[in-house]
Amino acid sequence: MTGHNRLMTVTVAIPRSNVLLSRARKGMYLIGNSDLMAMKSKMWAPVISILHERNQVGFGMPIVCNNHPDYKNIIVEPDQFEKVSPDGGCNKNYCEFLVGDIILPGCGHELKNTKCWQDRAKDSIKCKTKVPKKLLHCEHYKNIYCSEPVSTNEKCIEKCRKQLECGHECLSDCGKCQNISKQETEEGTNIIGLIERTQHGKCQTACGKFLFCGHRCKSHCHKGKECPPCKDNCTVICEHTSCNKRCLEPCAVCAENCSWECEHQGRCELSCGVPCYRLPCNERCNKILECGHNCAGVCGEICPSKDFCVDCASEEVKNQVSDINSKSTFSETDWNEKKMIVLTCKHVYTMETMDMLMEMKNYYEGSIEEGWTSVKILPALLMNTKTCPTCGTPIKNVKRYGRIINKYTLDMQNKKFLLKYDSKLKEIIMQIITFRDEMIVRRNELKDALPKQETRPMKVVLEVRNKAVNKKLPEIIPHAYFESIGMYHGFDRKSKKAWVAHVNKLLVNYQKLVLIAEATKFPPHKKAFDVAASNLYRDKLENEDSYDYFVEKLLNLPILDDYASGSSPPVMNTLSSISSETFQEMLSRVGISIAKVDRRIYLDAFFEIVNIQKILHREILFIIQELSKESIPTASIIENTIREIAESTHYSRHLLLVNVEILEFDLKLLTYKLRFPSNESTDFYDTKALQERITEKCEDIKKRIINIIESQRYKNTEEEFKNDIHSRLVNLLENCNEIENWDVNTTDTLNIEEILETHQAIKTKRSGHWYECPNGHPCMIEDYDGAMQMNKCSDCNEQIGGESHQLTE
Known part of the structure; x- marks a missing residue:
């Protein structure tokens, strides 16, 4: 059949054409001659026309x-x-079309959202999935691309975790410890295999120890060293005020x-901040x-809120363990029998649990079960x-434990006082040593700034009227004295300026010590x-008929050697007939013991003031070439003041130290008299008389040296301190x-090294358990010793420690 005949057949069969056009679901291509079909078929003519209107007729497909x-x-x-679409798609080599997820050959990992070209070339694609791989220099693993080998330069960022000397794990990056350690090896940085991590940085573990103030130490581990001062805010608070x-x-x-x-035990007569003296009520x-x-x-406590009501308490409160002994929760505790x-x-806890935790048996006679009958002498442990x-x-703020809470609060204040000023003293001591050395180096500069030798005064001023006096501390020379070299030693204004510039840094520390x-x-x-005495005195005025009662209460308070106002407190003269033993016992019962912390700081500061004065006197002598006669008795008075305080407060180490200082001073004075003899008393400096005087003075000094060495105070002191004293x-x-062997008739110069060394009085430990010895000295017992072992106070040699962490009786 020819083409023309076939077309005519299709176009003639109208029903069949209708089926053709109506059965397509998504679309249909018609391949043929559209002009011919429209011209030869009445049915196709309108269809072709519609397709033309829609621009759906073209020259190809x-x-x-x-x-x-x-x-x-x-x-x-x-x-x-075949040319433009060989595989039914296109002929592009890098097709960006997404074909979904594929499995990569070799590693078996899935490649998400794969593109067309990746699917075609999947054999050559490098897998970018990260997998854990063992590192070359340590035991750790690190996520690295599947297709990449582990590099020798790969840094490990895992925690080192090696055990440090302090016992904690090293929390530094493993890579950092590797770098530190490989620098110590012979191979240096060329190590290929495993690196033994033997060197580490500082331990990064938080200390976490409880400080005496109740806060935790937040510093990094410092094993073997004391915790630094607490940086938190103070937590001392009462119903009247809070510390800021x-x-x-x-x-x-x-x-x-x-x-x-309360109605059963009455009212506490003391101040809010003082350890209470009344008995706890068990009702x-x-x-x-x-x-x-x-x-x-x-009874006597502030009632708890309804949140702790036995009937209204929440589930959170009911699930708390309230009885530590029986491990009973709030809901399991019989609150008809127990008190909260x-x-x-x-x-919330039972009264019995809290009495046990607060160690009430150490503060009151009696028992938890039978009640408390009388107060005990307070524990010596700070x-x-x-x-x-x-x-x-x-x-805090539990009235029942006011005796205990206020005792440790007052102990805490004394510790803070000691640590604060002890820290300042240590800082000043280091600066004194530095400034002393700097002054020696700068002596030539000072010498050039002062008048020439022949114009300098050869005699110092012996007495000066209206000499400046520190009214608060009359025993200490004001620092202004050492600035006023013109007034006391006859130098001009230019010389004074040079002198002040020379000693200014030292005088700043002098003022800090004052x-x-x-x-x-x-x-x-x-x-x-002060506050307790004020309250009791006010109570006495309100109850004139109970004067004897007031005096009895006042027996429980210390008589101070220097009352704050400068005069004795009211009615304190009535206590003069009380024996010291009874008085001290009553002091301990109330809890305001006569602590010697302030005397200790005072003595240490005083010693450093003396040390600065020694340095200043030495600098003055360098300038004047003659000892100031006024400064000699002043030093003696200062050292005698220290001796009196040390004796009265039983600070044996300070007493030993000042006795040595006085001996050194006496020998120094003798040396100066031999170097600069006075022409005013020729009889005294007669050759024979002088030789006898030297022998007499030296024999006296030797006897005093022997007395120190043979004294129990010297024998009982700690070894390190004793060695220092012995050397001096x-x-x-x-x-x-x-x-003594120097011949006064010879022209030889007496060559005695100046005894002007500065000496630190006491080294303070700050870690361990704090105690007060019977003489009120702050003592430290190391953590590993504990009070179960016998210890001695390093200041007065009294025994501390013993059974149940109490002072030895």
Whole structure:
């Protein structure tokens, strides 16, 4: 059949054409001569017309790649299919069409959202899936691309975790420890295999120890060293006020009346900040809570809120462990039999549990079961803050434990006082040594700035009227004295300016030491006395008929050697007939013991003031070439003042030290008299008389040296301190022998080394358990010793420690 005949056959069969056009679901291509079909068939003519209107008639068949919709071609010849669409798509090499997820050969990892070209070239694609691979220099693994090898330069960022000398794990990056360690090896940085990590940085573990103030130490591990001062805010608070200082600063003692009162045991007569003296009440509170239920608290305490009502408490409160002995929760405790105490941290415990935790048996006679019958002498151990056993919050504002809480609060203030000023003293001591060395180096500059030798005064001023005096500390020469070289030593204004510039840094530290000495005049325990005495005196005025009662109460307070106002407290003269033993016992019962912390700081500051004066006198002598006669008795007075205080407060080490200082001073004085003999008394300096005087003085010094060595005070002192004293005594003896053997008739110059060395009085430890010895000295027992072993106070040799961590009786 010809083409013309076939066309005519199709076009004639109208029903069949209708089926052809109506059965296509998505689309249909008609291949043929559209003009001829429209011209020869009435049925196709309108169809072709519609297709023309829609622009659906063309000269060839368009094809589009399914993977690349923008890749289009018009097929007009059959062989075009092979050229432009060999695989039914297109002939592009890097097809960007997404074909879905594929599995990579070799590693088996899945490649997400794969493109067409990746699917074709999957054998050559590098897998970018990260997998853990063991590093070359350590035991750790690191996520690295699957297709990449582990490089020798790959840094390990895992924690090192090696055990340090302190016992903690190293928390530094492993890579950092590798770098430190390989520098110590012979191979250096060329190590290929495993690197043994033997060197580490500082331990990064937080210390976490409880400080005596109740806070935790937040510094990094410092094993073998004391914890640095607390940087938190102070937690001391009472119903009247709260402290807003930093924790390391000593607080003021609350002077308001103590509000602890109940119908069974009466009212506490002392101040709020002073350890209470009345007995705890074991009766149940008879008040009604705001919710209408009975209070389950203790008589005399502030009633807990309805949150801790036995009937209204929440599930959180009911699930708390309230009885530590029986491990019973709040809901399991029979509050009809037990009495509750709610802490400020919102944890609640039975009265029996809290009495045990607060160690009431150490403060009162009696028992938890039978009640407390009388007060005990307070423990000598300087207490750390008691904390909640659940959360560690310091326990405060519980009136029942006012005797204990205020005792450790006052102890805490004394510790803060000691640590604060001890730290300042150490800083000043280091600066004194530095400035002393700098002054020696700058001596030639000072010499050039001063008048020439022949114009300098050969005699110093012996007496000066209206000499400046520190009214608060009359025993200490004001620092202004050492600035006024023109007034006291006859130099001009230019020379004074050069002198002040030479010694200014040292005088700044001199003034700091004077301020520290002034601060010791009113330390925390004296503040406690002042407020307690004021309250009792006011109570006496309100109850004139109970004068004897007031005096009895006043027996419980210390008589101070220097009362804050400069005069004795009211009615203190009535106590003169009381024996010291009875008085000291009553002091301990109330808790305001006569602590010697302030005297200790005062003595240490005083010694450093003496050291600065030695340096300044030496510089003056360098200038004048003659000892100032006025400065000699001043030094003697200062050292005798130290000796009197050290004797009265039983600070044996300070007493030993000042006795050696006085010996050195006496020998120094003798040396100067031999170097610069006076022409005013020719009889005294007659050759024979002078030789006898030298022998007599040297024999006296030798006897005093022997007395020191044979004294129990010297024998009982700690070894390190004893060795230092012994070294100085040996040097004294050698110099004394040289002076004694010197022939006054010879022209030889007496060659005795100046005894002007500065010496630190005491080294303070700050880690361990704090105690007060029977003489009131702050003592430290190392953590590993404990009070179960016998120890001795390093200041007075009294025994501390012993059974149950109590002082030896």
